[in-house]
Amino acid sequence: MFQIEDLWVSIDDKPVLKGINLHIKKGETHTLFGKNGSGKTTLLMTIMGFSRYQVRQGRITFLGYDITHMPTYERAKLGVGLAFQRPPTIRGVKTKDILRVCAGGKMPVEALAFEYGFEGFLDREINLGFSGGEIKKSELLQLVAQDPKLVLLDEPESGVDLESLQLVGQIIRRVLQKDLRRVDRQKAGLIITHTGYILNYLNADMGHVMADGQIACQGHPMDILEHVKKSGYEECVRCLCFQK
Amino acid sequence: MPVLPEIKEAAVKSKTKKAAFGSDLDLQQFRRQAQDWSYDEQYTSFEEMEKQQLLRAGIELTDTDHAGTFLQADRSIMHCKTSQPGLEILPIREALQKYNGLPDYYWRLVPVDADKYTAAAELELDNGYFIRALPGARITQPVEACLYIRTEGLAQHVHNIVVAEPGSHLHIITGCTTHPGVTSGLHLGISEFYVKKGAHLTFTMVHNWAENVHVRPRSAIIVEEGGVYLSNYIVLKPVKSVQMYPSVRLVGEGAVARLNSVVVAHPGSELDLGGKVVLEAPYSRAEVIARTVTTGGTAIARGHLIGKVPNIKAHLECRGLILAKQGIMYAVPELTGEVAGVEMSHEAAVGRIAQEEIEYLMARGLTEEEAASTIVRGFLNVEIEGLPQALKDDIERTIQETEKGL
Numbered sequence: 001m002f003q004i005e006d007l008w009v010s011i012d013d014k015p016v017l018k019g020i021n022l023h024i025k026k027g028e029t030h031t032l033f034g035k036n037g038s039g040k041t042t043l044l045m046t047i048m049g050f051s052r053y054q055v056r057q058g059r060i061t062f063l064g065y066d067i068t069h070m071p072t073y074e075r076a077k078l079g080v081g082l083a084f085q086r087p088p089t090i091r092g093v094k095t096k097d098i099l100r101v102c103a104g105g106k107m108p109v110e111a112l113a114f115e116y117g118f119e120g121f122l123d124r125e126i127n128l129g130f131s132g133g134e135i136k137k138s139e140l141l142q143l144v145a146q147d148p149k150l151v152l153l154d155e156p157e158s159g160v161d162l163e164s165l166q167l168v169g170q171i172i173r174r175v176l177q178k179d180l181r182r183v184d185r186q187k188a189g190l191i192i193t194h195t196g197y198i199l200n201y202l203n204a205d206m207g208h209v210m211a212d213g214q215i216a217c218q219g220h221p222m223d224i225l226e227h228v229k230k231s232g233y234e235e236c237v238r239c240l241c242f243q244k
Numbered sequence: 245m246p247v248l249p250e251i252k253e254a255a256v257k258s259k260t261k262k263a264a265f266g267s268d269l270d271l272q273q274f275r276r277q278a279q280d281w282s283y284d285e286q287y288t289s290f291e292e293m294e295k296q297q298l299l300r301a302g303i304e305l306t307d308t309d310h311a312g313t314f315l316q317a318d319r320s321i322m323h324c325k326t327s328q329p330g331l332e333i334l335p336i337r338e339a340l341q342k343y344n345g346l347p348d349y350y351w352r353l354v355p356v357d358a359d360k361y362t363a364a365a366e367l368e369l370d371n372g373y374f375i376r377a378l379p380g381a382r383i384t385q386p387v388e389a390c391l392y393i394r395t396e397g398l399a400q401h402v403h404n405i406v407v408a409e410p411g412s413h414l415h416i417i418t419g420c421t422t423h424p425g426v427t428s429g430l431h432l433g434i435s436e437f438y439v440k441k442g443a444h445l446t447f448t449m450v451h452n453w454a455e456n457v458h459v460r461p462r463s464a465i466i467v468e469e470g471g472v473y474l475s476n477y478i479v480l481k482p483v484k485s486v487q488m489y490p491s492v493r494l495v496g497e498g499a500v501a502r503l504n505s506v507v508v509a510h511p512g513s514e515l516d517l518g519g520k521v522v523l524e525a526p527y528s529r530a531e532v533i534a535r536t537v538t539t540g541g542t543a544i545a546r547g548h549l550i551g552k553v554p555n556i557k558a559h560l561e562c563r564g565l566i567l568a569k570q571g572i573m574y575a576v577p578e579l580t581g582e583v584a585g586v587e588m589s590h591e592a593a594v595g596r597i598a599q600e601e602i603e604y605l606m607a608r609g610l611t612e613e614e615a616a617s618t619i620v621r622g623f624l625n626v627e628i629e630g631l632p633q634a635l636k637d638d639i640e641r642t643i644q645e646t647e648k649g650l
Contacts, residue, residue, distance in 0.1 A: 048607050050607075052599075071606070072603055072606040072607055073606045073607075073609055073611050073612070073614075073615075076606065076609040081607075084604065084607075087604055088598065088600045088601045088604050090601050090604070091563065092535075092622025092623050092625040093618060094622075097618070097622075098608060101610060101618075102609070104609065125622075142608065146609070
């Protein structure tokens with residue numbers, strides 16, 4: 001469903017991603033681990049096609065299309081959706097306006113907001129004065145409305161209190177169709193997580209550890225998490241050196 | 245007209261005094277003679293194109309759905325009507341006669357000797373409106389007031405006084421515009437607003453002038469205990485120059501002032517706008533928010549908050565978008581706290597549309613152009629209760645035209 005081959009990306013002419021390979025099948029959820037600055041967010045932003053991220057080499061394919069140089073909105077229309085870690089505030093643009101854009105007339109956004117106790121935010125300017133948890137909720141509800149086939153989540157648990165985390169987990173399960181059998185799911189997910197807390201709410205199928213713009217280790221996410229907690233990310237970097 | 249001699253005297257002395265801000269105008273360049281237009285009870289003397297033009301300034305030319313209406317064309321009062329009890333509307337000249345020179349209101353807030361424009365408005369007054377909501381009166385529908393230049397090159401001199409008596413509620417929409425055939429002129433408008441104890445006044449002003457019209461409003465407002473003054477100012481169409489700096493005094497405990505402006509500076513326009521709020525009483529609050537777009541013109545956004553007593557709260561915000569290579573935006577936010585215990589803040593930002601915001605919306609499926617339009621639309625978002633639908637539609641069209649410059 002989604003494939004990255006030998007992807008090299010620069011920001012302001014500085015190489016950040018150095019030969020990423022990744023393959024996610026329909027119904028699967030993958031997680032990305034790694035220290036700050038290892039390239040996780042750059043990878044997600046590149047998949048979404050933002051202008052700051054210059055693809056120097058390699059290819060991204062989704063649903064059989066080469067999307068490497070496709071404009072962001074076309075990727076969104078094709079079914080790539082991203083929940084930002086720190087989305088911008090856009091003054092004067094209301095949350096309901098954006099939800100309506102996401103839904104494209106396919107879903108009543110008021111009912112969706114009401115379902116998750118978010119109706120009080122519909123008339124507020126997007127992200128203005130939102131708490132960490134409110135931002136995540138807003139981002140995820142946008143994804144529910146957008147209904148993308150490839151779900152990209154950048155640290156969905158950061159800034160969220162434990163009580164809200166459960167709700168965030170629920171919404172992510174919905175977006176990823178986690179309540180269906182894997183063979184019946186039409187979605188795939190790629191989630192950046194630092195703490196792994198979100199893994200308590202959904203099963204991920206594969207974990208990748210990034211270090212210095214490369215994928216250093218791969219394995220079951222819970223195993224990786226345990227390993228990182230015990231030995232730290234340095235061990236993964238050594239693993240990469242060993243492979244080389 | 246019974247006006248105090250010292251007022252006249254001060255005006256005479258200031259006949260050539262330059263204004264503190266804005267380009268200096270030679271008043272002799274403008275005509276002072278215009279035809280007298282007859283009173284028009286049924287609004288029958290307006291051509292279709294004039295009606296459309298007036299609509300763009302929010303003027304519907306109807307007495308229905310309005311608590312009152314006032315229309316001054318050039319120097320003549322063409323319509324003046326009150327439709328709701330508790331509301332008084334008079335041409336200012338008539339009010340000066342009736343109330344013996346309005347000694348408590350006339351030139352009590354705006355100094356007659358502020359500059360040559362205030363002086364000219366006194367020495368050669370055409371007319372203007374006196375609008376008063378009686379004590380406790382809840383004027384539910386808006387009052388529609390129109391100041392209209394119908395003669396090419398004319399200088400129109402008006403003096404307006406608005407009084408919201410204790411406990412009253414009042415919303416005035418003032419539309420200022422020119423005849424479709426008029427390209428140049430000058431509008432001098434003195435406005436003095438009195439918001440008394442517990443009163444609530446919303447004042448919405450829409451400017452829809454022509455490309456070579458100069459505008460010099462001179463406004464001042466006083467708000468007593470528990471009173472609320474809300475001002476909305478909209479100028480989205482080309483105009484040669486506007487310079488104004490309304491001054492608000494919050495003199496009673498818990499008085500509130502909110503000043504919003506939405507402004508587009510087109511190529512060739514020079515807009516020098518701003519306002520001052522002096523918080524003189526505890527628990528008074530003020531908010532001044534200016535949203536300015538330039539598509540090639542010069543826009544100056546001034547704002548000054550002065551906190552004189554503890555326990556006041558005030559915020560000033562100037563946000564500017566430059567949508568053309570040549571546009572100039574100058575934001576001048578000022579705060580003065582004169583005692584401890586004041587809470588005052590300001591925020592000023594000038595620039596182009598942030599790429600990050602555009603891409604955020606693109607990630608939701610909008611094209612780059614649609615994303616930029618959404619942001620500009622949000623920036624210029626005008627949500628004011630009581631605006632006629634035709635004006636809302638025109639604002640929408642103007643925003644679309646502004647977006648074309650992106």
